Amino acid sequence: QQQVKQSPQSLIVQKGGISIINCAYENTAFDYFPWYQQFPGKGPALLIAIRPDVSEKKEGRFTISFNKSAKQFSLHIMDSQPGDSATYFCAASNSGGSNYKLTFGKGTLLTVNP
Amino acid sequence: DSGVTQTPKHLITATGQRVTLRCSPRSGDLSVYWYQQSLDQGLQFLIQYYNGEERAKGNILERFSAQQFPDLHSELNLSSLELGDSALYFCASSVADSTQPQHFGDGTRLSIL
Numbered sequence: 001q002q003q004v005k006q007s008p009q010s011l012i013v014q015k016g017g018i019s020i021i022n023c024a025y026e027n028t029a030f031d032y033f034p035w036y037q038q039f040p041g042k043g044p045a046l047l048i049a050i051r052p053d054v055s056e057k058k059e060g061r062f063t064i065s066f067n068k069s070a071k072q073f074s075l076h077i078m079d080s081q082p083g084d085s086a087t088y089f090c091a092a093s094n095s096g097g098s099n100y101k102l103t104f105g106k107g108t109l110l111t112v113n114p
Numbered sequence: 115d116s117g118v119t120q121t122p123k124h125l126i127t128a129t130g131q132r133v134t135l136r137c138s139p140r141s142g143d144l145s146v147y148w149y150q151q152s153l154d155q156g157l158q159f160l161i162q163y164y165n166g167e168e169r170a171k172g173n174i175l176e177r178f179s180a181q182q183f184p185d186l187h188s189e190l191n192l193s194s195l196e197l198g199d200s201a202l203y204f205c206a207s208s209v210a211d212s213t214q215p216q217h218f219g220d221g222t223r224l225s226i227l
Contacts, residue, residue, distance in 0.1 A: 032214050034214065034215060036218075041220070042220050042221075043116065043118070043120075043204050043206075043218035043219050043220045043221050044157070044204070044218045045116065045218070046215045046216075046217065049214065049215060089157065091157075093214065095214070100145075100162065100169075100170070100208075100214070101147065101159035101162060101170060101172055102147075102149075102157075102159065102206075102216060103159070104156055104157040104158075105156070106156045107156060107157075
């Protein structure tokens with residue numbers, strides 16, 4: 001059972017454009033939603049995270065939009081740069097239980113063309 | 115640099131063998147998580163330890179086991195290896211039992227021949 005669905009699988013954007021990656025979750029107990037960025041040969045690195053008490057969080061060129069009623073959240077990368085080319089993973093966890101594992105989406109391979 | 119150290123970076127071995135993967139968490143982090151990353155399954159949670167005690171289990175096979183030592187480093191033991199065990203294995207750490215975020219190491223790539 002895939003509890004976090006991520007789309008698209010791959011995305012090609014021109015330099016300066018906006019990259020948008022979407023995720024949907026099923027478990028209403030999830031209350032922490034991070035995005036990770038992974039470069040080849042490296043581990044996932046935390047990019048930005050949001051909790052459901054806010055609908056949007058912005059850090060530099062990266063913004064998370066969160067829609068609790070639709071159980072969806074998305075990552076927007078403004079002014080995308082070639083250095084942003086990487087695989088992006090959304091994830092979710094439940095801090096109210098005894099297991100704080102992250103449940104990950106399948107990932108989106110972003111390519112930003114110069 | 116996340117501060118999480120994993121060794122070795124690469125492991126090549128044969129079916130039926132046993133290997134040990136090592137993880138040193140960030141300084142001050144008490145909780146360690148192990149994840150498996152494969153092309154078909156993506157990133158899957160295996161097991162969590164907090165201050166030496168097992169806290170949660172995910173999709174971890176019975177052939178796999180882990181432990182966390184008093185100095186807080188952790189080891190993931192994989193035995194009776196099968197071709198399907200070929201994957202990237204990541205360790206992550208967080209400050210306490212229930213806190214986020216989790217910071218990931220650069221992983222160990224395990225190849226079974």
